[in-house]
Amino acid sequence: MKNITCECGHVNPEGTHLCEKCGRPLTEEEKHAKVVDMKYEGRAIRSKTYNKTIIDKIWNFFSSVKVGVSIIVITLVAAAIGTFLPQVMYVNVMQGEDAKQAYIDNYGTFGKIYYNLGLSDIYSSWWFQTLIGMLAISIIAASIDRGVPLYKSLKNQRVKRHESFMKRQRIFGEKEIAADKAEESLNLAEKKMKELKYKVRREDGVLLAEKNRFARSGPYINHVGLIIFLFGVMLRLMPGFYIDESLWIREGETASIPGMDGYYLHNNKFTFETYKKEEQKQEFNQSKAAVNSIAKNYQSDVVLYQSKDEGIAGETQDMKKVAHHAIQVNKPLKYDGYALYQMDFKLNELKAMNFNLVNKKTGKSLGEVDIDLTEPKKEYDLGSGSKVEVKGYYPTFSGFDDGEPQSDSPLPNNPAFIFKMYTPETPKGETSFVAIKQTLEPLGTTKYQMKFQNIETRNVSGLTIRKDRTLPILAIGGIIFMLGVVIGSYWSHRRLWLQRTNDGRLLLAAHTNKNWFSMKKDLDAVTTYAHLPLWVDQQEEDEKEMEEKEGDNTL
Amino acid sequence: MPMEKKQKRLYLRIAILAVLVAAIVYTIYTTANKNDVKLLKVGDDAPNFSLVDLNGKTHKLSDYKGQGVLLNFWGTWCKPCKKEMPAINDQYKEFKDQGIQILGINIAQSELEVTSFTDKLGVEFPIVIDKTRSVMRAYNVDPLPATILINKDGKIENIITGEMKEKEINQYLNSIKP
Numbered sequence: 001m002k003n004i005t006c007e008c009g010h011v012n013p014e015g016t017h018l019c020e021k022c023g024r025p026l027t028e029e030e031k032h033a034k035v036v037d038m039k040y041e042g043r044a045i046r047s048k049t050y051n052k053t054i055i056d057k058i059w060n061f062f063s064s065v066k067v068g069v070s071i072i073v074i075t076l077v078a079a080a081i082g083t084f085l086p087q088v089m090y091v092n093v094m095q096g097e098d099a100k101q102a103y104i105d106n107y108g109t110f111g112k113i114y115y116n117l118g119l120s121d122i123y124s125s126w127w128f129q130t131l132i133g134m135l136a137i138s139i140i141a142a143s144i145d146r147g148v149p150l151y152k153s154l155k156n157q158r159v160k161r162h163e164s165f166m167k168r169q170r171i172f173g174e175k176e177i178a179a180d181k182a183e184e185s186l187n188l189a190e191k192k193m194k195e196l197k198y199k200v201r202r203e204d205g206v207l208l209a210e211k212n213r214f215a216r217s218g219p220y221i222n223h224v225g226l227i228i229f230l231f232g233v234m235l236r237l238m239p240g241f242y243i244d245e246s247l248w249i250r251e252g253e254t255a256s257i258p259g260m261d262g263y264y265l266h267n268n269k270f271t272f273e274t275y276k277k278e279e280q281k282q283e284f285n286q287s288k289a290a291v292n293s294i295a296k297n298y299q300s301d302v303v304l305y306q307s308k309d310e311g312i313a314g315e316t317q318d319m320k321k322v323a324h325h326a327i328q329v330n331k332p333l334k335y336d337g338y339a340l341y342q343m344d345f346k347l348n349e350l351k352a353m354n355f356n357l358v359n360k361k362t363g364k365s366l367g368e369v370d371i372d373l374t375e376p377k378k379e380y381d382l383g384s385g386s387k388v389e390v391k392g393y394y395p396t397f398s399g400f401d402d403g404e405p406q407s408d409s410p411l412p413n414n415p416a417f418i419f420k421m422y423t424p425e426t427p428k429g430e431t432s433f434v435a436i437k438q439t440l441e442p443l444g445t446t447k448y449q450m451k452f453q454n455i456e457t458r459n460v461s462g463l464t465i466r467k468d469r470t471l472p473i474l475a476i477g478g479i480i481f482m483l484g485v486v487i488g489s490y491w492s493h494r495r496l497w498l499q500r501t502n503d504g505r506l507l508l509a510a511h512t513n514k515n516w517f518s519m520k521k522d523l524d525a526v527t528t529y530a531h532l533p534l535w536v537d538q539q540e541e542d543e544k545e546m547e548e549k550e551g552d553n554t555l
Numbered sequence: 556m557p558m559e560k561k562q563k564r565l566y567l568r569i570a571i572l573a574v575l576v577a578a579i580v581y582t583i584y585t586t587a588n589k590n591d592v593k594l595l596k597v598g599d600d601a602p603n604f605s606l607v608d609l610n611g612k613t614h615k616l617s618d619y620k621g622q623g624v625l626l627n628f629w630g631t632w633c634k635p636c637k638k639e640m641p642a643i644n645d646q647y648k649e650f651k652d653q654g655i656q657i658l659g660i661n662i663a664q665s666e667l668e669v670t671s672f673t674d675k676l677g678v679e680f681p682i683v684i685d686k687t688r689s690v691m692r693a694y695n696v697d698p699l700p701a702t703i704l705i706n707k708d709g710k711i712e713n714i715i716t717g718e719m720k721e722k723e724i725n726q727y728l729n730s731i732k733p
Contacts, residue, residue, distance in 0.1 A: 059568045126583045133579030140571060234578060237585040256689030264687055312615070313604035313693035314685060376667045393667050396632070407632050410664050 008162065018042025021158060023165025035538050036168040038511055041157070043149040063145040068138040075131045082122035085114050089121075136230050139223050147220045154216065159201045159208040166497055166509035170516075171523065173508040173535030181531070182500040188530035189498055196522055198496070205500040211493070216513060218488020225481030232473035243338070243467040250349065251458040252374075254305075254316070259465050260338055262310020264319060266303040270345055270459035273297040298342050300327045300461035304335055327463065337467050344462025350412040352456040355434075357388060357421060360449050366423055368453065373412040385424040388450065392418035397435050405433065421448045494519050498532065508533050595695050597713060601705040602693040606660070606683035609670060614658055614683055617709070623731030624705040625657045625724075628696045631664060631672045635718035636700040640676050642721035646728055647680040654707070654733040660685050662699065707733040 004012045010021035017030050017037060025031045025042075036042065045063070061067055091102050103111035103120060114120055122128055166172060177185070186207050190200045193209035200209045236242035245258040249267040257263045273296040305319040325333040332339040350373055357366045367382030373395065381387045394407035397416035405416055416435035422428075430446035432439060439449065492515040499507045508527075512519040516537070523535060595602075601624075605615040616624065627643055629636035640659075647657045657680040661669050664684065673682055685691050694703060704713040704727050712731050719727070 053565060055565060055568050055572065058572060124586045126587065129582050129586065130579055133575060133582065136578075137572065137575045140575070144571075231578075234582055237582060254687055256687040256692050258692050261693070264689070311603055312617075313602055313689040314606040314683075314687065315604070316687060316689075375665045378667055378670075390667060392671055393665065395668075409632050410630055410662070410668075 013044045015044030016042065017044075018165060019162070020153060020156075023161035025164060025168060030168070031164075033168060034542065035170050036165070038169075038513075040146055040150045041153040043153045045145055045149065059141055059145075062134070062138045062141040065142060068135075068142055071131060071135050071138055075128075075135060078122060078128055078131065081119055082128075085111060085120065087120060087123070091120070132230065136227060139226060143220050143223045147217075150216060154213055157208075159203045160206045160499065161497055161509075163499070163501065163507060166499065166507050169497075169509035169511050170539050171508075171510040171519070171535050171537055173527075173533035174505050175533035176504055177500070177506040178504070179500070182506050185506060185530045185532060186498055186500070189496075189526055189532060192526045192529045193496065193522075196525065198494070198522075207496075207498040209496040211495075212491045213493050215487055215491035215493045218484050218486075218491075220484070221487060222481045222484025225477050225479070225484055227477075228480060229474055229477030232470040232477055235470045235473065236468070241469045243465060245465040246343065247463045247465060248344075248346075248460055249300075249302075249463065250374075250460045251351075256313070257340075257465055259467070261313075262307050263335075263338075264305040264307065264316060265340070265463075266305065267461055268301040268303065270461045271297060271299040271301075272345060272347060272459070273299075298329055298345060300342055300463065301325075302327060302333060302340070302461075304333065304340075327461075332466075337469065339466045341464045341466065342461070343464040346460040346462070348457040349460055350415060350455055351458040353415060354453040354455070355388075355450040356453050357382060357386060357423070357448060358451045359425075360447060366448070369450070371417075373415055376417075385422075385427075387422045389420040389422070389429070390417055391420050391431070392416075394435075417450075419450050421446070421450065423448055492518065494522065496523070496526070506533055508535050510535070595703075595711060595714065597711050599711050601703065601709055601711050602690075604690045604693060606685060606690060608681040608683045609666070609673070610681075612681065614681060616705070619656045620709055621707050621733060622654045622656050623707055623712075623728065623733055625655070625728065625731070626660055626694070626703040626705070627657065628660045628662060628691060628694070628699055628701045628703075630662045630699050631668050633699040637672075637676070639700060639718045639720075639724075640678060642719065642724055644676070644678050644680060645721060646724045649725075650728045650732070651680075655728055655731070657681075658683060660690060662691055662696075663688050702727075704731050706731045 002014045004014065004016055004026050006012060006019040006022065006024055006026060008019060008022040008024065010019055012020050012026060017027055018025055018041065020043065023042070025033070025036055030036050030042070085103070085107055088099050091099065091106065099120065100112070100115050103115040105111075107114065118125055182205070186202065186205075189207060189209070190202065193200050196211070198209035198211040200207065202208075243259040247255065247258055247265070249255050249265060251267050251269055254264055254266045257265050275294045275296045302325060303321060304323040304325070305316075306322045307315050308318040308320065309315055323333060323335050327333050327340055327342045329342050332341045334340075352373055353371050355369045355371070357369065358364065359366075366384075366386045369380045369382070369388050371377075371380075371390070376390050376393050379387060379389050392405060394405045394416040395411055396407050396409035396413040398406050398408040398414075400406065405418070407416075414436060416433065416438075419432050419434060420429045421432065426447055430441075430448060431443045432441050432446050432449060434450050434452070436452075492512045494512040495510065497507070497509045501507060510519055510523055520537070526532060527535065601616060603616045605613060607613050625643075627636075627639075629640070631637070643657060643659075647655075651657075659673075659678065659680060659682040661682060661684045663686050666684065669682060669684055694701075698716055700716075700718060702713075702715040702719060703711060704715070706712045713727060715723075715727070
C-alpha cells in the first residue's frame with residue numbers, strides 16, 4: 001500500500017484527496033480544481049485503500065455506490081414486474097386445477113409465460129430474496145466504508161487548515177489586514193457566530209465555527225433503519241413471529257384455533273345484515289337496489305376460551321372464558337397478541353331436520369322428531385309406546401355402494417337416515433331409508449313413515465387469525481429511517497474558517513453540505529459585523545463564466 | 556496502518572458478510588420449504604393430548620410413556636380409512652399385550668356416526684373423537700388417513716399419510732415395540 005505524505009508531514013492512506021491534518025489537496029485532480037470535492041471530507045473511502053484478500057474484494061464490490069444503485073434498480077424493476085399480474089396467492093384456483101392452468105385461463109398466453117418464468121411467485125423466489133440480501137450487504141458495506149472515515153475526520157478535524165484547502169472551498173475571501181485588527185475581527189466573529197449558535201474553536205490566529213455536525217449522520221441513520229426493517233421482514237419466517245391462519249366455525253360450534261395453541265373459540269351467532277330500503281340513500285335505491293342490496297354488517301359473536309394446560313391438546317374440561325366479542329369487519333377480537341378478523345361467511349347450512357312420524361293411511365301423527373345434524377341421537381322416544389331409532393346417518397349421501405348408503409363428506413350437505421320406527425301397532429319395528437326427496441323401504445312396505453316437516457339452518461363464520469410480532473420492529477425501523485431522512489434533509493452542517501496568515505492577510509472560507517443560501521445568510525450577518533473579507537461563491541462564478549462564454553441562447 | 560488494525564478490519568468484514576450471507580440462506584431455505592412446513596417432524600416430541608373415548612375413558616398420551624403408541628386419524632367419509640381400519644384392528648389384537656397402544660382419532664364427527672361405523676367393522680381398539688380438531692391441528696394432520704407412530708420415549712418415530720397395508724402396519728408396530 002502506498003501512503004501519501006503531505007507537505008505538512010502527515011502520512012495519509014492511499015486514496016486520500018485532502019490531507020487528513022491540514023486539508024492540502026493531495027491528488028493532481030484536486031490540486032488543479034478550483035473548488036475541492038468535500039465529499040467525505042476528502043478522506044480515502046475505505047474500500048479503495050486496500051484490495052488484498054478475497055473478502056476485501058467482495059466487500060469492495062458491495063461498497064461501491066454504482067453496484068448499490070444497480071442492485072436497487074434491478075430490485076425495483078423485478079418488484080414492478082411482479083405487479084403485472086396478481087401473484088399466485090391471490091389467483092383464484094379452481095378445485096382440481098393447478099395454478100398454471102388458472103393463469104392460462106385468466107390471462108392467456110401472457111399468463112402462461114408469466115407463470116413459466118416463475119414471475120407468479122416472484123417475491124418468494126430465491127433470486128429476488130438474494131437481491132434484497134445483496135442490497136442489505138451493499139447498504140452496510142457502503143455505510144461503514146464511508147461513515148467511519150467521515151466520522152473520524154469530523155471528530156479529529158483541526159482548527160487550522162492549509163491555505164490551499166481554504167482557497168479551494170466554494171466560498172472564499174481574503175483581504176490584507178493588520179495583526180491587531182485581525183485579532184479584533186476574530187473576536188467579533190466568535191461573538192457573532194456564537195449568537196448564531198455555532199460552536200467556535202480558536203487557536204493562535206485561526207478560528208473554526210461549526211454548526212449542526214449531526215446533520216451529516218442522516219444518511220447513515222436512515223440506513224440503520226432500513227436494515228432493521230429488512231431484519232423485521234426476515235423475522236416473519238421464524239416460527240412464532242408471524243401467524244396467518246384461517247378458521248371456518250359454525251354457529252354453536254367450539255373449535256380449537258389454528259396457530260393459537262391452547263385456545264378455543266365458540267361461535268354464538270353470525271349475522272349478515274343489509275341496508276333496508278328506507279335506510280339507503282335515494283341514489284342507491286334508484287340504481288342498485290333493484291339488483292342487490294348493500295351490505296351493512298358482517299358479525300360473528302364469539303367467546304374465547306383458554307384451556308388450563310395449553311400443552312395438552314383436546315383438554316377442554318377446565319376451560320377459562322377469557323374474552324367475548326362481536327367480531328366485525330375491521331373490529332377484530334384482540335387477545336394476547338393475536339387478532340381474529342371477520343373474513344368470510346356461508347349462510348344457511350343445514351343444522352337440524354324435523355320429521356313427523358305418521359301413519360301412511362290415516363295420516364295420524366304419533367309425534368315429532370327433531371334431529372340435530374351435528375349430534376344426532378341414537379333413539380328418540382315419542383312416548384305412548386312409540387320411538388324412532390336412527391340406524392344410520394349419512395351427512396352427505398352420495399349413493400349406495402354394495403347396498404350400503406355412502407357419505408362422502410362429514411358436512412350435512414345432503415343428509416340421509418336409516419330409521420327404525422316402533423309404534424304400538426308395529427312393535428317389531430319398521431325400517432325406512434329417508435333422504436331429501438327420496439324414501440326407500442328396503443325391508444318391505446311400512447305402515448308408518450317419517451314425514452319431513454322442516455329444516456333449521458345455521459351460518460358459518462370465516463375468520464382469519466393473525467399475529468405479527470415483527471410489527472414493533474418494523475415500526476422502529478421505519479421511525480429510525482424517517483428520523484435519518486429528517487436529520488439529513490432539514491439540518492445542514494455549516495462551517496466557517498478564518499485564518500490570519502503570516503504575511504498579513506485574513507482568509508475566510510466556508511462550507512456546508514446543503515442549503516448554501518442559509519450559509520450565505522449567516523455569512524452576511526458576520527462579515528459586516530466582524531469586518532471580514534468579502535467572499536465569493538466560486539461555483540456560481542464558474543457558472544456565470546460558462547454562461548457568458550456560451551453566449552446568448554435565448555434567441 | 557498497523558497490521559493488527561488491518562487484521563481486525565478483515566475479521567469484522569468476514570463477520571458482517573457471514574451474518575448477512577447466513578440471513579440470505581436462511582430466508583431462501585425457509586421460503587422454499589414454507590409450503591410443506593411440517594410442524595411435526597420425525598424425532599420430535601409427540602404433542603401431548605387428552606381425549607375421551609366412546610366408553611367415557613380418558614386417554615392422555617403422557618400416560619402411555621414407556622409404551623409404543625399408534626395414532627390413526629380418520630373419518631367415516633374417508634374410503635381408505637375404512638379400508639385400513641380392519642387391518643389395524645387385527646394388528647391391535649396381536650400387539651395389545653406387547654406394550655403397544657392404538658388410538659383411533661376421529662375428526663369431529665357425531666357419536667352416532669362413529670359408533671355405527673366402528674360397530675359395523677368390529678373395531679376393538681379405543682376410538683376418541685377430536686371434537687374441536689385440537690389434536691388434529693397439534694399434529695398438523697391434513698389429508699386422511701394419517702398415522703403417527705410414537706416410541707416409548709414419547710418421540711415421533713414415523714408419520715404415514717395414506718392407506719396402510721396390514722404387513723406395513725405390522726412392521727411399523729414392531730418398530731415402536733418397547
